[in-house]
Amino acid sequence: MVSVLLVDDGTAALGSLALLVAAHGHLVNTAINGMDALRRVRTNRPDVVVADCDMPVMDGVDLAREMQADPELARVPVVLLLAGAGRPRVRVFAVLRKPFAPTKLLELIKRIDRRNPKLLRSIRNRTRDAMLSARMRVSRRRKGYHEMDGYREF
Numbered sequence: 591m592v593s594v595l596l597v598d599d600g601t602a603a604l605g606s607l608a609l610l611v612a613a614h615g616h617l618v619n620t621a622i623n624g625m626d627a628l629r630r631v632r633t634n635r636p637d638v639v640v641a642d643c644d645m646p647v648m649d650g651v652d653l654a655r656e657m658q659a660d661p662e663l664a665r666v667p668v669v670l671l672l673a674g675a676g677r678p679r680v681r682v683f684a685v686l687r688k689p690f691a692p693t694k695l696l697e698l699i700k701r702i703d704r705r706n707p708k709l710l711r712s713i714r715n716r717t718r719d720a721m722l723s724a725r726m727r728v729s730r731r732r733k734g735y736h737e738m739d740g741y742r743e744f
Contacts, residue, residue, distance in 0.1 A: 594611050595620070596611065597621045597627040597645070598642040599642065601622070619636060623648055624650065624652055624653035627641060631657065637703070638668075639657070644673055651679070654681075654682050667682075670682050670684075671685075671688055672685055683702065686698075
């Protein structure tokens with residue numbers, strides 16, 4: 591489960607995108623401009639920020655720059671939603687051109703989820719624990735099997 595901050599001044603698009611992302615099991619928070627988003631990012635650090643490039647007060651590009659300037663927020667991946675041609679002059683995780691297929695955004699969120707070190711660590715630990723317990727079960731079965739039949743296998 592990934593916590594996602596969606597930032598867009600279009601409330602209809604924001605609402606439908608929030609419902610879609612939440613329906614796929616992610617925690618969703620919303621903001622209507624970049625200043626509001628920056629405040630929310632500082633209080634509740636999300637795993638990913640998805641921001642529109644065209645917003646009043648502070649657009650997505652300025653939001654990404656402000657986040658990169660803050661060492662605590664620089665590691666939060668930013669996905670920009672861009673309506674026009676051209677490429678924003680800021681380093682971000684990804685840029686989606688509007689209109690985009692919602693599945694594209696969900697794929698990006700899934701990729702970010704895989705890159706999350708806390709998640710990877712917990713997956714590795716669970717995998718290691720499962721492998722050890724399976725190995726112990728197999729060795730117990732073999733031991734019990736051989737002891738019952740009274741022979742050793744070479």
